[in-house]
Amino acid sequence: MANKLTKVLVANRGEIACRILRACSEAGIASVAIYASNDAKSLFVELADEAVQLSGDTIAQTYLDQQQILRIAAETGSDAIHPGFGFLSERADFAQAVGDAGIQWVGPSPDAITKMGDKMTARITMRNAGVPVIPGEEIEEVEEQAALIAIEDASHRVGYPLLLKASSGGGGKGMRAVHDPSELISSAQGARREAIAAFGDGRVYIERLLTGSKHVEIQILADRHGRTIHLGERECSVQRRHQKVFEEAPCATMTVQIRDAMGSAAVAAAQAVDYEGAGTVEFLLAPNGEFFFLEMNTRIQVEHPVTELVTGVDLVREQLRIAAGEPMSCGDLMIRGHSIEVRLYAEDAANNFLPAIGKLAVFSPPEGPGVRLDTGVREGDEVTPNYDPMLAKLIVWAPSRPEALQRMRRALDEFVVLGTTTNIRFLRELCDQSEVINGTTDTTTIDRLWPNGWSPNVSQSIQSAALLVASCAEVNGLQRRTSSNSNQDTSDGPVSPFTTLNRRFP
Amino acid sequence: MQNQFKTEDGLVEVTISKQGDSWNFEGQSCQILNDGRLQVTTTDGSVHLARAAKVGDVWWVHLNGHTFKLERIEPGANASEEQGGLTAPMPGKVLEVMVSVGQEVSAGTTLMILEAMKMEHKIVASTDGVVTAINFNAGDQVEQGVTLLDLEE
Numbered sequence: 001m002a003n004k005l006t007k008v009l010v011a012n013r014g015e016i017a018c019r020i021l022r023a024c025s026e027a028g029i030a031s032v033a034i035y036a037s038n039d040a041k042s043l044f045v046e047l048a049d050e051a052v053q054l055s056g057d058t059i060a061q062t063y064l065d066q067q068q069i070l071r072i073a074a075e076t077g078s079d080a081i082h083p084g085f086g087f088l089s090e091r092a093d094f095a096q097a098v099g100d101a102g103i104q105w106v107g108p109s110p111d112a113i114t115k116m117g118d119k120m121t122a123r124i125t126m127r128n129a130g131v132p133v134i135p136g137e138e139i140e141e142v143e144e145q146a147a148l149i150a151i152e153d154a155s156h157r158v159g160y161p162l163l164l165k166a167s168s169g170g171g172g173k174g175m176r177a178v179h180d181p182s183e184l185i186s187s188a189q190g191a192r193r194e195a196i197a198a199f200g201d202g203r204v205y206i207e208r209l210l211t212g213s214k215h216v217e218i219q220i221l222a223d224r225h226g227r228t229i230h231l232g233e234r235e236c237s238v239q240r241r242h243q244k245v246f247e248e249a250p251c252a253t254m255t256v257q258i259r260d261a262m263g264s265a266a267v268a269a270a271q272a273v274d275y276e277g278a279g280t281v282e283f284l285l286a287p288n289g290e291f292f293f294l295e296m297n298t299r300i301q302v303e304h305p306v307t308e309l310v311t312g313v314d315l316v317r318e319q320l321r322i323a324a325g326e327p328m329s330c331g332d333l334m335i336r337g338h339s340i341e342v343r344l345y346a347e348d349a350a351n352n353f354l355p356a357i358g359k360l361a362v363f364s365p366p367e368g369p370g371v372r373l374d375t376g377v378r379e380g381d382e383v384t385p386n387y388d389p390m391l392a393k394l395i396v397w398a399p400s401r402p403e404a405l406q407r408m409r410r411a412l413d414e415f416v417v418l419g420t421t422t423n424i425r426f427l428r429e430l431c432d433q434s435e436v437i438n439g440t441t442d443t444t445t446i447d448r449l450w451p452n453g454w455s456p457n458v459s460q461s462i463q464s465a466a467l468l469v470a471s472c473a474e475v476n477g478l479q480r481r482t483s484s485n486s487n488q489d490t491s492d493g494p495v496s497p498f499t500t501l502n503r504r505f506p
Numbered sequence: 507m508q509n510q511f512k513t514e515d516g517l518v519e520v521t522i523s524k525q526g527d528s529w530n531f532e533g534q535s536c537q538i539l540n541d542g543r544l545q546v547t548t549t550d551g552s553v554h555l556a557r558a559a560k561v562g563d564v565w566w567v568h569l570n571g572h573t574f575k576l577e578r579i580e581p582g583a584n585a586s587e588e589q590g591g592l593t594a595p596m597p598g599k600v601l602e603v604m605v606s607v608g609q610e611v612s613a614g615t616t617l618m619i620l621e622a623m624k625m626e627h628k629i630v631a632s633t634d635g636v637v638t639a640i641n642f643n644a645g646d647q648v649e650q651g652v653t654l655l656d657l658e659e
Contacts, residue, residue, distance in 0.1 A: 039620045075561075077630075132541075138625045227549060346655075359561060361561050361566065364557070412571065413570070413571035416568040417568075417573065417575075418557065418566035419559060419561045419566055419569060421575065422573070423520070424573065425571070427630075428571055456572065456606045461548045462572060464532045464534060465534050465536075465569060465570075466556075466567045466572070467511060467513075467576065468520070468522060468529065468530075468531040468534055468536045468546065469544050469556045469558055469565075469567045470511060470520075470567050470574070470576045471507065471509045471522045471529070472522060472529045472533065472536045472544060473507070473511055473540065473544065473560070473565060473567075474560075474565065474578055475522065476538055478538070478542060478560070479559075479560035
């Protein structure tokens with residue numbers, strides 16, 4: 001049963017590749033990074049024992065090229081592949097191909113990925129396992145007219161407001177909220193059209209739209225020795241366009257009863273598909289304490305560090321242990337203190353969150369007690385439009401929730417990033433919102449707080465102080481002291497008509 | 507010392523003055539520390555440590571948890587692009603005229619020296635061309651934005 005891992009290939013990049021490569025190093029396992037040519041100088045390439053450049057230019061030709069990755073795994077003598085999150089992490093065909101090549105997949109079986117990857121199958125599987133699902137119905141009809149009739153029929157049983165979702169969907173594509181029966185048919189047609197275009201599968205399912213609910217998810221771990229456990233919950237309600245922004249553990253409004261019930265449901269969900277490794281079962285938690293299965297993510301998640309900080313379990317280390325056929329090392333669940341994670345994006349929050357690019361002329365993260373930074377970048381790196389704009393995850397731990405929030409404020413104030421616009425200030429002001437302070441956030445919080453977009457709250461005196469700083473820096477030639485200003489190549493640009501001689505007169 | 511910055515709210519003129527080791531602006535003062543950071547004392551007496559880095563023409567400033575992106579406008583840069591002429595970046599006095607009408611000049615040639623804010627500024631040809639007009643003589647006072655001389659490509 002045990003198949004000791006000696007060398008792990010990390011089929012990912014950036015922050016999560018760094019996280020996994022460090023775990024390999026700590027576990028005494030050799031590691032291989034694969035990288036596209038535009039990642040040649042990235043931090044994760046440095047952290048690996050070996051690094052192999054992928055040929056090809058696009059993501060499809062590099063990080064998604066299964067054959068090329070399998071070939072590199074064979075050539076480097078890797079006996080396991082860790083997919084991280086995103087990219088190939090939830091591709092059952094890749095998990096299958098890896099296994100067929102005699103390489104250990106760090107994750108669940110292809111069958112478990114398939115069952116959970118199709119939302120409709122997942123719902124049926126969960127309902128059969130006794131896990132509560134959102135009131136709703138699967139629409140199996142493929143042909144347009146028959147499907148529309150079935151949707152209309154089902155809408156009376158499900159009730160309004162309702163949500164139409166693409167059966168094989170994700171990322172909000174093929175998703176429509178319907179508040180009034182008169183909008184149903186046109187919304188259903190739109191959802192189907194989008195679903196066919198994006199996934200080649202027009203099937204939808206229809207479910208009750210639960211407003212005012214929290215997004216709460218349970219972390220689970222399962223090994224080959226018959227043990228499936230949960231490690232408590234994370235709350236990730238604060239989202240912007242289905243993108244999580246602020247995550248914490250435990251959930252502020254969680255009770256022991258709900259945690260036990262939700263945890264048991266998550267364990268049942270995992271056991272229903274013979275799950276192995278780390279996974280997450282997502283639920284919607286209604287204000288009355290009722291909860292419903294949303295979906296299962298069959299991989300490590302972005303926000304896994306908050307669970308690590310409150311449980312003391314190294315989830316990636318456990319993934320490696322479980323993949324090697326060893327029993328997981330954690331004992332009984334014990335939640336200690338409170339942890340919060342925020343995602344730092346290179347984006348202009350004040351300008352409709354447009355992605356930003358630029359050079360990280362200064363990248364100076366906060367330090368001190370209870371602060372953890374998971375990142376794939378360092379000072380001097382260039383932020384490009386090639387990949388996801390997430391720069392880092394800033395995670396804090398403190399004995400209580402108010403202290404954790406205060407620590408996060410302090411850490412965000414200390415975080416200096418110059419040269420690329422980031423959402424640091426947005427995150428900082430988020431920490432001062434009463435819903436966040438009281439723990440009453442739900443999935444609509446950001447839209448309700450800033451319906452017309454966010455803009456920073458800056459005092460006049462700080463604004464003029466910033467102008468003073470910039471003037472002072474300019475006049476004293478501070479740009480010559482910063483490594484960032486290496487582009488002094490005025491030779492190939494137009495010659496400025498004005499050049500300061502800097503000669504002073506008494 | 508005067509600088510012009512492009513901010514979210516448009517163009518802003520900033521005139522700072524020096525007193526001992528510190529620079530002042532609108533009742534606030536700023537000192538440069540040995541490590542390149544800047545120490546700001548605001549009107550209410552609170553003290554903040556700022557960091558600044560210049561990327562291209564943009565000064566990025568981190569101050570009290572806020573990050574500012576302030577694009578420094580090269581004196582006269584805009585005006586000269588729009589008109590093809592060479593204008594005064596700020597009010598001042600013409601110190602020296604280095605060329606004469608009809609003279610052929612190459613890009614980079616100093617055409618005129620202007621004194622403004624107790625500092626000298628070279629007025630430099632941005633392209634090759636012929637000087638077609640000189641509008642001021644040494645010693646003349648000029649207003650900001652006036653065309654100092656004309657250059658034809």
